[in-house]
Amino acid sequence: MHQKDDTTRPPDADDRLEAGAPRRRYRLATPLSLAIALGCIAAVAGLWLVTLQRVAFEREQAVASAMQSNANLAIAFEQQVVRTLKAAEQVAAFVREQYLQQGTDINLRDWVARGVIREPMFTIISVVNEQGDIVSSSQETGAVNYSDRSFFQALQRSERDELFVSEPVLGRVSGQWRIPMALRIVREGGRFGGVVVMSVDPTNFTDFYRQADLGAQGLLELTGLDGVVRGRKSGGKVSFGADARSLPWFQRQAAAPEDDLIDAHGAVDGVPRILSYRSMVGHPLMVTVGSAFSEVLEPVMQRRAGYLALAAGASVALLCFGALLIVVLARQRAVADALASSEGLFRATFHQAATGIAHITPEGRILRANDKFCRMLGYSLQELRQRDLFALSDEGEREAVRRFLAQRLVAHSPVLSPEMEKAYRRKDGGLLWVYEALGLVKDAQGRPDFLVVVTQDISAHKELETRLSHDALHDALTGLPNRVMFNDRFARVLESARRYGRRAAVLYVDLDGFKSVNDQWGHAAGDQLLQQVARRLEDCVRAEDTVARLGGDEFGIVLAAIDQVEDCEVVADKVLSAMAQPFVLDSAVAQVSASVGAGLYPRHGSDAEALLAQADAAMYAAKQAGKNRFSTDTTPSPLAE
Structure with a gap:
């Protein structure tokens, strides 16, 4: 709001002769004095006009700079929320995939303990079935049902595969106010199979306040487009769950997804603020960043008092002495100070940004x-x-x-x-x-x-993404590909073999005597033996072949391309020889052997399922024939022991 100070300087009254006195005529208004008076009046008027324009300009610049700074901070805040939601969605998708594969055997508490899920804000994770009952959780829950929760009902009705961010609720597991973030579980045929839900402390969304310079009365707010505040920090006070539908920026976002405005009445807590808000792309949420109007204008108002005092002094000097040079010099100093202040404001906003x-x-x-x-x-x-x-x-x-x-x-x-x-x-x-x-x-x-x-x-987010991708496709004990990755690579090998008319093979390897190692020296020794077996098997094959752990003491080998059936026997012979060597463990020296079965393409079949079944049956035939041998058929074909 512009302010204007009116300065009225009435001209001297005409000399009036006292009654009865002789009347004398003085020519006070000479051309020179009139010129000087008009010049001084014009100079004073010009000085005040420039001063008031300077004050108005600096005020507008301060507001514009605050809006630009808040817009940049709103972008950074939005990016932080987007990364948090993407990380949450990736963790939830990973848990959902494992639940669909393992069922209720999934052990979320063990994942947290082993560091598979390391982000502190996501450590309260639960899997909820289609009836709303918790079937697995990262914390002890007891009998808890979420069928009446809004996130459960919304995902039960919706078919969209996206993260649902609920309004704050009083947690039934933590006993504290939390923001549930849930992902829909889909069973075969597209039917609803429950949800994966993570409970997040609302203050996690307002921690960005500490990184941004919003002043003592700043505002940081994350609000759902349903009108419920997910997290708000105003003047250092944290709140959530408030109704935001009456707020000016919430009402405006429907027409303008992102904008700047001045909240002159202080709709949140009575503090007028300069605000920037943004509707988040891909999520029914909006972020708002604001700085207190009084804090933004405080430097401007301090300079305004100095400008007005300087203008008054210069006006007096002009009227008394007619020194136009003083006014010019004062204006030059004021302009230099204003430019230095504007440059300082820009540098502070630019260099102190958190991004x-x-x-x-x-x-x-x-x-x-x-x-x-x-x-x-x-x-x-x-x-x-x-x-x-x-x-x-x-x-x-x-x-x-x-x-x-x-x-x-x-x-x-x-x-x-x-x-x-x-x-x-x-x-x-x-x-x-x-x-x-x-x-x-x-x-x-x-x-x-x-x-x-x-x-x-x-x-850090990319590192988490890489780690989750690796853990989903590899065996945690040996580091070998797991059954999921094994099946994918076998399917690709068969597709290439069919396309180019080549042979391929799959070997099924089962250890002989592994149970006795566990019984005699314990499971830690058994785990150590399995790790050494994995390394020896990798040494038996080429770089283009695949060695995987299929479960327990069973391993699979995909031979990408073989020129003749005897090539498969050569690899099997290497495996038997490698397994026959003693295994030096921490607590003992163990001796095991292996039974190996093979499925050959195209002799035993053309699809992965048939070839795996053939290799499994051939492996059992090798065991029945005395173990420590290789077979391509149900009748074992012995190799040198």
Whole structure:
């Protein structure tokens, strides 16, 4: 709101002669004095006009800078929430897949104890069946039913495979207020099979407040499009579950998914704020970031008092002495101070941001970067200015970055959004995974001037993603592929063999005497023996072949391509010889052997199921014939023992 101080300086009254006195006429209004008076009045009027315009300009600049800063923080907050939801969805999908394979034997508490699920906020995980009963949980629950919970009923009705973020509820397992995040379980035929639900503390969504400089009365809010607040932190006070439907930014988001506004009445707690909000892409949620109006304008109001005092003093000096030079010098000093203040405000907003920010030319050359961006990549600002965005990107990402930059240059909307996941190559050679958004800034003629790059480090998230992918396809004890990966590779080998008219084979290996090792020296010794068996089997095959642990002391070997049937026997002979060597364990030296059966393509069948059944039957035939031998048929074919 602009304020204006009116200064009225009435001209001196005409001299009036006292009654009865002789009348004298004085010419006070000489051309020179009139010119000086008019010049002073014009100078004073100009001085006050410039002063008030300067105050109004700085006020508008402070509001605009706060809006831009809040918009950047809203982007960073949205990216943090998106990463949290994606991580939650990946963990829930992994638990769902294991539950569909293992049923109620799934042991979530053991997963947490072994570090398969390491994120602290996701350690309360439960599997709920179609009746709403908890059948497995990472914590002791007792008999708990969730059929009346909104997340259960919503996913029961919906067929969409996406994470559902519920309103805060009082947890029946934790006894505390939590935000349930659930994923639908689908049985064969598409029927509803229950949900995987994770209970998250609402304060986890407002921890971003500590990373962002929002002042003592700032606002950070995550709200569902159903009108229920998932988490809010205003002026240091944390709350959740409030009704947000009457808030101005919630009412506006339906028409404008992202925008800036001034909440002059302080709809949340009576504190007027400058706000930026964004509706999240792919999720029925919105984020809001705000800074207190009084805190943003406090430096401006302090300078305003100085400006007004300076203008008053300069006006007095002009009227008393007519020194126009003083006014000019005062204006120059005021402009210099204002420019320095504006530059300081920009630097504080730019360099104190919690995310990496850089300005680049439309060709990708780096103009400037904040401290966070420099630290993330390990370069100084001078070194970054000698490089472009493509040279900093990992070699495999450069073409995608060029396309991404070209798309942003022709985009109609300048709004930043989490649009790309990419890898940078740090100065020390390490790989840095980030979420990156590009915003286009145009000049007065509407042409591209420069682009704003906003980056957030997601290396830890990528590491979790890689670990979960590996654990889903490999045996935890031996590190070999598990049955899922074994079946996939066998199917690919058979498809290639059919296409090119080649032979292939599968070996079924079962250890002889393994149970006696467990009985005599314990399961720890048995586990150690299985690990050594895995390494010996890998040494018996080629790089293109696959060795997998199928369960217990049973192993499978896929021979990708064999020229003749005898090649299969050569590999089996290597396996028998390797297993016949003593195994040196921590507590003893163990001696076992192996029975090996084979299924040959195309002799014994053309599909994986038939060939595996043949190899299994041949292995049992080898056991019945005396063990420590190899068979391709139900009648064993002995090899040298």
